[in-house]
Amino acid sequence: MTLIADYIGRSARDNVLSAIAKAQDNEQYHALLSLTKERALERADAVDRGDITGKLAGVPFVVKDNFLAFGAPTTAASKMLEHFNAPLQSTAVEKLEAEGAICIGKANLDAFAHGGSTENSAYGPTKNAFDQTRVAGGSSGGSAVVTALDIVPFALGSDTGGSIRLPASFNGVVGVKPTYGTVSRYGVVAMASSTDVIGVFTTNVADAEQVMDIIAGTDPKDMTTLANFFIPKRTIESGKKIGLVKEFMTDDVDPEVRRRTLEYAQRLRDNGHIVEEVTLPIAAHTLAMYYIIVPAEVSSNLARYDGIRYGYRADGVMTLAELYGRTRDEGFVTENKRRIMIGSYVLSSGYFDAYYLQAQKARTLLITEFNTLFKDYDVLLGPVAPMPAFKLGENTSDPIKMYLADIMTVPASLAGLPAMSIPAGANSAGLPIGVQLIGQKRSDADLLALARSLEEM
Template identity: 45%
Template sequence: MTRPPSATGLRFQLSSRAVSSRDLVQESLTKIDRLEARIGAFISRADPEDLLSTASHIDDLRAKGEEVHPLAGIPVAVKDNIAVRGMEMTCGSRILEGYRPPYDATAVGRLRDAGLIIVGKTNMDEFGFGSSTENSAFHTTRNPANLDMVPGGSSGGSAAAVAAGIVPWALGTDTGGSIRQPAALCGVAGFRPTFGSVSRYGLVSYASSMDQIGPLAKSVDDAAALLSVIAGPDPRDSTCFPHHLGQVDQIPGTLRVGVPQEYLSDACQPAVTKAIADVSEHLSALGWKVTPVSLPLTEYALSIYYIIASVEAASNLARYDGVKYGYSLPDTDTWEEMLIGTRTKGFGDEAKRRIILGTFASSAGYQDQYYARACNARELLSAEFRRAFENVDLLLTPISPTTAWRLGEKTTDPIQMYLSDVFSIPAALAGIPASVIPVGADAEGLPVGVQLCGPPGADSLVLAASRVVESLTVAE
């Protein structure tokens, strides 16, 4: 296995002026023109002349010896549920078609401060409701590894753009696995930070107690570098930590790695099970202690998630009423007709399904039976993770039971689609950091990834360990 040139490698080429930012942007634009019709990674694109002008300005500053951020001038893509001032933000939904935010998300503002150049907004399942990017209201995104396969979701556009080499990295969002699962299916690195370590200001809410912005990239180093740009305190997000998380650049001695046996079920494709066994063997050969552990509440995670996430989604999507912004059904006689018509035509089937489920689970007479019990069960699951981390430093798990599946294969069966997230959801419920590392391919050549999880706040440890796993698999 080999990896393509990385963003962190480009940093040195830019500083030595072996390559120009204008060259990098032009290359991204050329690749979009060549590949976009087949892959469908983007919903909207920035103006090429503006991008090239910005890139030339950064090149001029470097030529004059003026100080610029080491990563300045490198192209990046942004998922279409993150606000970029002046660029359309649809969240993959007709109900927001045409909306252009007058402000930047905090994460986007930090990209701009570092001089990164945003080339476009990437496709996604509507409001993050999906695992294949087939729920977008605009078009389907295809997996660059095999165009007949899904790229995963809901950050499938970002993962596909990176996997296709259109951009070296991109921002995605992860509520129940929407960075990590497409990273694995497309063969790139992805990272879900500890909840609260990256500001959610400017991120359109899906499930507010779980949503996180994070990087997708060609390598773990690139993911860590992009995370370092966007992470940090933000007074505009009350859930954001008031301080930066600590840094770990090297592994502090021998690590203890637990492999939850509940994740190694019959539902796992043989290539996925083999990947966990191979990585375990590699780490044991390094002297790390790899042991089986038990997380028995794993079997309840999917049910917990779809109750809590649907309740939060139903609440968050109540704001789309056809009055304040986005789509509004024309030619209606009453406000009630406009409201019902707007939401009926503006939302897709999966969004409606989750609104109905969330409204029911939080309604009078059912809230205690469903939502309150799910919240209690979530705390028990989080406590189970905390107990596990008393005995191990990290957890090694599959991230998806299978590699990428065929387009259309699961669209008529929502339960099968939900089950594809069974291994990504527990870490999201617990709010812990989790990294996905590509480690090979199945017999059909489709990418396989594994997941490393750590306790809350151990983001840099998870990334440092992920670099080790990456180096072992690249060396094969």
């Protein structure tokens, strides 16, 4: 695997051309929706002339196609935004460009980031980097696969309920979902505003630390950003107390996934840390909370797509209701519609208290349980997903089955906690398995340093 450092000091033009050539050689994975070749080469030449400098000068990267960026449309993998050419760039992309990094393309995702497999893309699914008959995971499937295929050394994604961690685990790369508010979301297509975060895919932990260090920080254009707290740590002290979450290790979880997780726990012990089983009883209910709260926020955030000011507009309409109704029916995929309608249901006056309010109260119970555990433990450990990558089409006809892949990633999202997927080997068929480290708010640098200390073993 190529590291970020391997790209530094080389011809930026060569870096960009070889990344694009590799992307084109791997078209069968359908990881990218567009290449930004022209703009990338202009920037590469500016780096090679010395006009653009920085910590990532000449390093190519890819962004999930829900990040507004110049050089190609920002589609969010939807027909709604098929021809949307962003008039501005997301803060995360701007910060990377300010350090000389070069975006070479836009990665596939579930349309509007709704999904766990990238099969909800309006442009067809991304295939798993290790087995083309299997899913990439989602929703940031394209970003995970371009990293796993070594097309670029890092890619940006967004994570609302597992959309970075799940595809990272399915493709054997590092996937970081930071503390809620760490990275500005300005210029990223909104899904569920109370849990959406921006994070990164890399092949190794040190590269993730370097990218996080650049993109983290407060942004006046995103009022939910926290004052910058992210400072990478050189070392991690031994004797960390780590809780292995019992509810994430039930018989419903694939035995090989459990085995790899227990092996990781043993490696933590071998490194001088303490691992004990802990219990998070409300974990069993978090998926239900998530699939109330998130659709509610989705229905609100996606109300903006009305066919008037930008995006797709249906032809031949006779009434205003038809203009809205047909634009939205034709511009959204089925999963978008499911979530919007569930959101409309749980927010409607007769059901608000029983569903939405109850879920937000249950969310308080979840946060309380996490806080109790963090009085005694520094880090929580478990698998990322109950299974390795599943077959393409296996879960598409049953939304609940698809949602169950998120069962261990949604708790950290609802509580705003940092969580990451760390490669932990493979199953007997060679499919990658990831473990998840969850920390207290603002402990992102500790989690990464801990993961790096094991990687260096």
